[in-house]
Amino acid sequence: MDVDAVVFDVFGTMTDWRSSVAAELAVVGERAGLHADWAAVADAWRSRYRPVLGRVLAGELPWQPLDALHRMMLDEALPEHGLGALGEAERGELVRAWHRLRAWDDAPRGLELLHDSRLITATLSNGSVALLTRLAKQSGLRFDCVLSSELARSYKPDARVYLMAAELLDVEPRRLLMTACHPDDLEAAARAGLRTAYVPRREWGPTVTPPPPPEGVDLVADDIASLARVLTS
Template sequence: MAGSIGSALMATPRVLAFDVFGTVVDWRSGIARDSSRFLAQISRSDIDSAAFADKWRGRYQPAMAEVRNSVRPFVVLDVLHREMLEGTLFEHGIDARAVDPVVLDDWSRAWHRLDPWPDAVIGLTRLKMRYPIVTLSNGNIALMLEIARRGRLPWDAILGAEVIRAYKPDAQAYLGTAAILDALPAELCLVAAHHSDLAAARRSGLLTAYVDRPMEYGGAAAPDRDQHQEWEWRADSLTDLADQLGCD
């Protein structure tokens, strides 16, 4: 158990809202697994699939920044994932136009086929016994729904970027979610494995719970480690968080 920071003195949250990629599901292993198969199909097994996954994910924030900065209208993450895939292929000297569109479509949907971390389902199930649990993800609804059904994730509601029409860490992503839930920002707790996400949530008035996922980047240091703060709760897993929040 990692322990919490003064949690006994804090108000209990009314609702728990979860980041999904990296916090609840292991994106890197899933994207590497599928990319290995597709790279073989296009005769590029020489490319390391885990490194390919990292480069694909590395385009995530820049792609969303164009929407946040009004460079382009809002589009769902599935659209951005396809564009990010084409950009990653180009980075490896592969022209996406030369790849079968059916293959590209299936490859870009690798994000729909991610598996939960081993503690995720039991942890969420325990937390749900006491709190409403919702997604607060940049993933679109169809994407989140497929991940949930594949992994048996017991969400009470799927919320996030597509519902609010804003990508995290835009403040509206957090405040809009609280409003939809008829909750004050301070009654909503973001659960995430990313310090940058939690920092933005805290600036918007939310409670914060950090879940450590040391293998999210394959054991490498997280890119936002410099944004670490003393969060209201800090846990080693979702089952540890359930223990700290008094969930049987």
């Protein structure tokens, strides 16, 4: 594929947010003497993500960094699972769990293969620059550059986010490849003129089948290492 740079969604595509967040919920909750189905709590928290970001894009909520929105979502989700007793310190620690997500096993290997090629790699996530920088460092994800929707003061799937990435990397949109496990992310990137690659992930747990690739996607790869081998062959 004739592209100059590859940008990656992070939550779900490069990292296993569900098991990472569930594990941190268990540590914090049980330390406070609370018990719950921690995977279900993680799911309830994450399920608010798209609706809340949609409210920001619709102008119903002011733009805020994702940490602030994550805190809002967490405060809504905890009482539903009998966890309203968690205090300010515990909630702040849980919001920062998104800075410490574990990478899928293939993601660091794939990025290393791309790093040795001519292609530029970068994040293109709704996480903040601070979040993404810390996450990449601790999880061994070697990107050439950290880009965030924060730089456009918006959130994906706003077209401005994808075009901002092309502008900052000084590449034409048609020579920028957006890689994600979320079809709607790829559809929005394609509408903005980017090329797209779909990597299926069981981000909602091992029993949940990934969605099919979006119509018109340029490339489908089993994982990031497979994607890298295709792009560097």
